[in-house]
Structures are given as C-alpha cells and as structure tokens.
Amino acid sequence: MNPSPDPSRLVVQFWPVADYDLQSTLECGQAFRWIRSGAGWESVIGDRWARVEAAPGGLTVSWTEGASEALWLRHHLAAGEVLEPILATFPDDAPLRSAVARCRGLRLLRQEPWECLASFICSSTKQIVQIRQIVALLSERWGHEVAAPPGAVLNRAFPTATTIASAGEGALRDCKLGFRAPYVLDAACRVVEGRLDLEALARLDTPAAREALMKIHGVGRKIADCVLLFAYGRQDAFPIDVWVRRALSQLYFPRARRVTAARLESFSESYFGPYSGYAQQYLFHYIRLEAGR
DNA sequence: AGCCAGGACTAAT
C-alpha cells in the first residue's frame, strides 16, 4: 500500500506574492504541522505533501501531486489574498501599529476543519511546542502515508475522524493528550456518526456555527473561535486566550486593576472592525515575540 | 522547585 514516491513528479514553482511573512505565518501558533526543513517548511495539507520557502518577491513552493496549479495549497496559504486592504481596516492605535510593524505579512491560513478542531481541542492548557508534539505523534501513529519525495521530514496525513474514533482513549493518551483524550474521541465519534457535520458548518452564520462547535465536550468559546477563524475563514471570530487577554488588558486597559472576560469580549466585538480575527493574530504574535526577548 | 501553558468542566456559592 506504499504510494511509491516518484521524485520525477515533484513540482517546483515560484509564486509572486507581496506582503508575505512566511515565518510569522507558519510559526505564530495558528497551525501546528508546518515543520522546518532547511531554509523552508514542510507539511501535509489534507492528504498532499507540500514544501514552502520564502523567496524575493514571493514564495517557492513544491508539491508532488496534481502537476498543474495546486489551488489547494494556494488556498491553504492564502497566497491569493491581498493584505493591504485588510490591514487598512485595523484601528489606528499604538498597539496595532507596533504589531504590524513587527510582523507585517503574517497571514491567516485556511486549515482543514477536522484537523483544526482536533488540534485545538488538544491545545487546552498546553504550550505551542507541546501541541506540535501531540499533533506529530497522532499523525505518525495514526495518519496514512502520502506521496512525498525522498528525504521528506514528514509523509503522513493528520488522522481522519474515523481513525481516531476507532483508536480508543488509551491510544490517544499514549500520544500525550492526557485529559483531552476523551474530548478528541467524542469529537471524532460525533463526526463519524453524523451528529457533527463539519461541511454543513460552513453554511451556518458565525453564531450558529459557534454554538454547534461548543456542543462538543472540551470545546468552549475560545477553541470554537479558533476553529471558526482558522478553518472556516470567519475573520470576525476573536479567540481570547491567556496571551490575548494579557495583551488586551495591558495595551487597552492599562489603568484597570482587573478586566472581566465579558468586558474584553464586548470590546473585541466592537473595536477591531470586520477583520478583528486578523488583528487578534497580530496582537497574539506580537506580544509573544515581545515576551520572548 | 514551582509556575505556567492558545481551557473547559463541574460543583459550590
């Protein structure tokens, strides 16, 4: 069953794209399966291997299947999106000016809903390095092999809901999911049994889709918003985690002793505009970069 | 060694 990798089918293209900060985009904590590979990164998107490297004026991209255009990869990377008008909608304030100055070109990826959902259920009270490790373990043990060139750093897809559902809780705990194991299992069972239709979510409005996601055990407001933003392109979704809460409190309510979650939520809904989710990701990445210095 | 991590759930006010 080994889809024998055929190096001759490796396609390499240069894509001209303005305003693309590849490192910020792939390492800002929105996705967990882009792995460093020399001067670039590798991943498996759906069931296709891909590699990306920053180049002057754009991206050098390679893949192994479907020789012509790789629209799936262009879509995932948001390489056709024009960033300037999005950034122009941000409020003109000091925090966002600093954030954009620091990581202009950061883009929101468009991820597979199931992988995104399962990954973010695993994210609860975990550091990003650990989430990446969990996702790698799950994929190595339970993902099916995909065609990849010799020497590729990874060659397995993220496991399907069907596979996870049949894997069992113990097998998931072996991948270091801890107390999140039954949550991911529950989500997988819902998908397999048709009680959760991830494709149908795309046709719901954002509040209805959020409500449906939050019915899954282990999915609260924050994780639901991550899935809405990173998988369904709902750029008005605004995930508030510990870092964003810290950023909003310090940068926008510096005098307040304590800011409630409800206050931050209503502020985020009214202040940041139609691309608030984009602004959120700039603030998230920015404050983490600052904290790491 | 102790605190924190892209939280959510439950039980108790």
Add this chain to the structure above:
DNA sequence: ATTAGTCATGGC
C-alpha cells in the same frame, strides 16, 4: 452569574 478545584504533562 461568578468562583475554586480539577484535569495531564512538560518547558522553563
């Protein structure tokens, strides 16, 4: 409607 305790596990 808020609040404390609990859940695994590892980085720093």
